Amino acid sequence: MTSVSIDEASLRQSPGRRLSTFFYRHPRLRLWTLLALPVLWLGVVYIGSLLVLLLSAFWTADPFTAKLVHEFTLDNLRRVFETPVYRDVAFRTIRMAALVTLACAVLAFPLAYYMARIASPRVRNLLVVAVLMPLWGSYLVKAYAWRTILSGEGAINWALGPFGVSFNGYSNTGLWLVFTYLWLPFMVLPIYAGLERIPQSLLEASADLGARSMRTFFRVTLPLVFPAVVAGSIFTFSLTLGDYIAPTLISSDQFIGTVIYREYGTALPFAAAYAMVPIVVIVAYLLVARKLKAFESL
Amino acid sequence: MVESRLTRLFLRLGAGVTLFFIYFPLFVIALYAFNEKVTQRWPIEDWSTKWFSVAFHNESVREALEHSVLAGLGATAIALVLGTLASMAIARHRFFGREVMTFAVILPIALPGIVTGLALQATIKDVLSPLGVKFGLATIVIGHATFCVVVVYNNVLARLRRTAGNLDEASADLGADSWQTFRYVMFPQLRTALLAGGLLAFALSFDEIIVTIFTAGAIQTLPIWMYATLFRPTELPIVNVVALFVILVSVIPVYLAQRLAGGTGVAGGTTQRPARREP
Numbered sequence: 361m362t363s364v365s366i367d368e369a370s371l372r373q374s375p376g377r378r379l380s381t382f383f384y385r386h387p388r389l390r391l392w393t394l395l396a397l398p399v400l401w402l403g404v405v406y407i408g409s410l411l412v413l414l415l416s417a418f419w420t421a422d423p424f425t426a427k428l429v430h431e432f433t434l435d436n437l438r439r440v441f442e443t444p445v446y447r448d449v450a451f452r453t454i455r456m457a458a459l460v461t462l463a464c465a466v467l468a469f470p471l472a473y474y475m476a477r478i479a480s481p482r483v484r485n486l487l488v489v490a491v492l493m494p495l496w497g498s499y500l501v502k503a504y505a506w507r508t509i510l511s512g513e514g515a516i517n518w519a520l521g522p523f524g525v526s527f528n529g530y531s532n533t534g535l536w537l538v539f540t541y542l543w544l545p546f547m548v549l550p551i552y553a554g555l556e557r558i559p560q561s562l563l564e565a566s567a568d569l570g571a572r573s574m575r576t577f578f579r580v581t582l583p584l585v586f587p588a589v590v591a592g593s594i595f596t597f598s599l600t601l602g603d604y605i606a607p608t609l610i611s612s613d614q615f616i617g618t619v620i621y622r623e624y625g626t627a628l629p630f631a632a633a634y635a636m637v638p639i640v641v642i643v644a645y646l647l648v649a650r651k652l653k654a655f656e657s658l
Numbered sequence: 659m660v661e662s663r664l665t666r667l668f669l670r671l672g673a674g675v676t677l678f679f680i681y682f683p684l685f686v687i688a689l690y691a692f693n694e695k696v697t698q699r700w701p702i703e704d705w706s707t708k709w710f711s712v713a714f715h716n717e718s719v720r721e722a723l724e725h726s727v728l729a730g731l732g733a734t735a736i737a738l739v740l741g742t743l744a745s746m747a748i749a750r751h752r753f754f755g756r757e758v759m760t761f762a763v764i765l766p767i768a769l770p771g772i773v774t775g776l777a778l779q780a781t782i783k784d785v786l787s788p789l790g791v792k793f794g795l796a797t798i799v800i801g802h803a804t805f806c807v808v809v810v811y812n813n814v815l816a817r818l819r820r821t822a823g824n825l826d827e828a829s830a831d832l833g834a835d836s837w838q839t840f841r842y843v844m845f846p847q848l849r850t851a852l853l854a855g856g857l858l859a860f861a862l863s864f865d866e867i868i869v870t871i872f873t874a875g876a877i878q879t880l881p882i883w884m885y886a887t888l889f890r891p892t893e894l895p896i897v898n899v900v901a902l903f904v905i906l907v908s909v910i911p912v913y914l915a916q917r918l919a920g921g922t923g924v925a926g927g928t929t930q931r932p933a934r935r936e937p
Contacts, residue, residue, distance in 0.1 A: 376835025384830060391751045395759070398744035398807070402762045406804050409777035410769075416780060467679065470672025478666055487677075489916050493909045494680055496861040499868075500881045501901040504888055505687035508698050515686055515700040544680060573662055594768060602770015605867060605885065617772050624776055631776065638770045646761075646768060 410639075417633035421626070428628065436633035446619065450637050453616040456536065457600035461547075463540040464596045465589055468547035475548075476555035488552070495545035503606045506538045510610065535611040539600050546595035554588025555581070590654040597645060601638040684905060691902040696895055713899040722883035728795060729870075729879060730863040733802030737859045738852060740803070741810025748811075749818035766805035774805065775872030782873065793875025801873035802863040809862060810855035813919055817851035854919035857911035865908050880904060 383390035417436050420429045440446050475487045494502070509515045510529025517526055528534070558581060566576040604617030614622075616638055624631035661669070690698065694706035713719055744763060748756060766774055778801050782793065791797065825847075829839040867881035874882060884900055887893050 374835060376837050377833070380830050380834070380836040380839065383836060384827075387751070391747055391753055394743045394747040394751075398740045398747070398763075399759070401740055401804070402744075402766075402807065403759075405781065405800075406766060406774075406777075407762060409781040410773070412784070413773070413777040413780050467676045470669050471676040474669045474673035477661065478669055487673075489913060490677065491680070492916055493912050494684065496858060496908055496912045498865050498901070498905045498908050500865060500884055501687060501904050502683060504884065504897070504901060505683040507888070508690060509683055509686055509700075511698065513697070513699040518700045541679065541683065544676070548676070573665060598768055598770055602772045603868070604772055609888075617770065620772050620776065624779075628780070635773050635776060639773055642769055646764075 413632050414636065414639075416629050417636060419629045421629050436629045437636070439630060440633050440637065445614075446634065449614045449619055450616060452532075452613065453601055453638075454641065456532070456539065456615065457597045459536055460539040460543065460600045461593045461596040463536070464544050464547040464592070465551075467540065467544055468551050468592065472548050472551035472555055475552045488549075491545050491548045491552075495549070499542065500605065502542055503538060503609050506534075506541065507609045510534050510538075530610055530612065532611055532613055535607060535613075538606050538610050539596075539603070542606065543596040543599050546599070547589075547592035550588040550592040551585060554585040554591075558584050587652050587654045590649050590652050594645060594649055594654065598638075598642050601641060687898065688902050688905070690898040693895065693898065696892060698894055709895040709899045713896045713903075716896060718878065718883060719880075719896065719900060722878045722880045725795060725798070725877055726864055726880040729798045729802055730860045732795070732799035733806050733863040734856050734859045736799065736803035737806035737810045738856055741807045741855060741859075742814050742848070742852065744807065745811045745814040745818060749815055750823055763808050763811050767808055771868030772872075775801070775869040778804070778869065779872040793873065794877050797873045797875065798870055798877065798879065801869045802866060805866075805869065806859035806862055809858045810852070813851045813855035813858070814848055817848055817919075821847050850918040854915035857915040857918075861908045861911040861915075865904050 383393070416428060418432050418434070420431060420433055420435070421427065422429055440450075471487075471491070475484050475491075479487060506529075510527075511517075512526075512529075514529065516529060520527055562580055562584075563576055566580045567573075571579065602617050604615070604621040607613070607615045607618050616634065620631045620634050623634070686700075689702060691709065692705050692707060693702045694704035694708070695702075744759065747753075748760060778797075782791070782797050782800070786797070787793075825843055826839050829843040834842065865881050867879075867885060870879055870882060871885075878886070880900065881904070884897055884904075888897050
């Protein structure tokens with residue numbers, strides 16, 4: 361190392377250099393420097409907010425001023441579980457979420473399979489972009505577009521008109537269609553990624569061992585891609601459970617989201633208690649999903 | 659090929675149906691923007707571009723657009739910082755609570771938006787308002803940043819997993835300080851992932867409404883304006899034009915981000931595209 365002349369004294373004294381040596385020697389401190397802000401924001405502000413909300417489920421609201429009264433009570437939770445209407449709304453929403461998830465999976469599978477295994481690389485890249493683009497954008501625009509399409513004078517009834525059929529779009533069937541539409545890309549992409557991870561050789565091995573394509577699909581492909589389907593279903597399920605805008609635009613029935621939205625202004629504790637329903641369902645769902653290794657497919 | 663000819667035909671058909679389903683409502687609403695009449699009857703009979711100039715000169719639309727852009731930029735900036743820091747910690751360290759942290763990053767988009775919105779509103783009302791932060795642009799940014807972090811985080815994390823961890827050590831051995839290592843070694847590797855994450859975060863923020871309603875107070879962003887206006891039949895032509903505009907603004911960043919980072923994950927790129935496994 362004689363040919364390289366480094367001014368060692370200046371190196372040692374440069375503050376940036378000293379800092380990097382310091383962090384190298386104390387990886388824990390480096391870690392906490394990195395983590396401080398994210399933990400403060402997500403851990404303290406966000407999780408803290410959630411806890412405050414959950415806690416307020418145990419307070420009461422003054423019926424005249426809507427101000428919170430900090431007296432511990434289980435009445436709100438009792439009301440959620442014992443009032444038939446709210447139980448019905450919860451079941452209706454969960455059933456809707458399940459049906460939407462099912463429809464999304466059924467519609468997503470052929471497209472994802474085609475993208476992953478049939479399409480040429482060029483077409484595949486185009487399709488990925490084609491599915492990604494509507495995923496991120498314009499939730500409200502999409503819901504609004506369907507409101508227009510499903511209306512009595514809209515495109516659907518125009519197309520059905522010659523057959524003498526009319527479709528009441530502003531119904532739960534219509535809402536099911538809209539939800540399926542809204543969350544479909546969230547299902548396509550994880551399934552596509554999951555299918556692409558399956559090595560071709562496994563499918564060939566299955567065929568070599570005498571399995572027909574149906575058997576290969578149900579015994580090899582489907583089990584391997586299942587975590588990806590679960591990953592997609594996290595979104596289709598969770599997004600349906602908490603939505604209050606699409607139901608307002610399309611259906612006249614109440615859903616968990618619309619009830620919370622209606623109540624939070626005057627009865628925050630009850631709204632918070634009702635919000636526990638989707639939270640508990642989703643957290644349980646997430647825990648199961650993590651067990652099934654679905655997070656790797658998000 | 660394991661799939662038979664018939665299976666492939668069916669798959670092609672199914673894929674076509676699904677793609678049509680995804681795009682047909684977007685085209686319909688795009689066409690309505692050129693509808694001359696105020697009524698929303700299908701099929702459209704008279705065409706016109708006059709509503710574009712009406713929308714362009716609408717004061718509340720302009721104001722809402724300005725708020726949306728500012729909120730998007732602010733949220734993206736915060737998400738970039740927090741997401742990068744979190745992903746660096748997760749990618750390069752093993753620590754107690756690491757699992758909890760990965761959970762906490764995903765939670766804001768996994769939990770129903772109404773829960774996040776309600777929780778943030780309660781905190782803003784009880785904690786921030788007494789400190790002088792009133793409902794407005796700042797609180798919108800706080801809400802958006804919370805769920806935008808995950809997008810940047812996922813993009814950067816995916817990139818970090820593909821790059822060698824000892825590069826920063828090598829850089830330090832060669833005499834670089836922390837800043838130089840970041841500037842000349844880490845940043846060039848992360849640049850496109852950051853840009854992609856930032857674009858997606860902006861797209862996510864720009865049209866968000868479910869959380870925004872709870873954090874906005876009296877301020878209107880473009881989606882909130884749309885939501886307030888679409889129940890007024892006479893103003894629907896303007897809503898249609900704004901809808902077309904929102905589609906374009908949210909679609910273009912996603913296209914660019916996809917080109918840059920190539921991620922296919924729902925949350926913005928965890929799943930990298932592997933090489934084709936054909937023999």
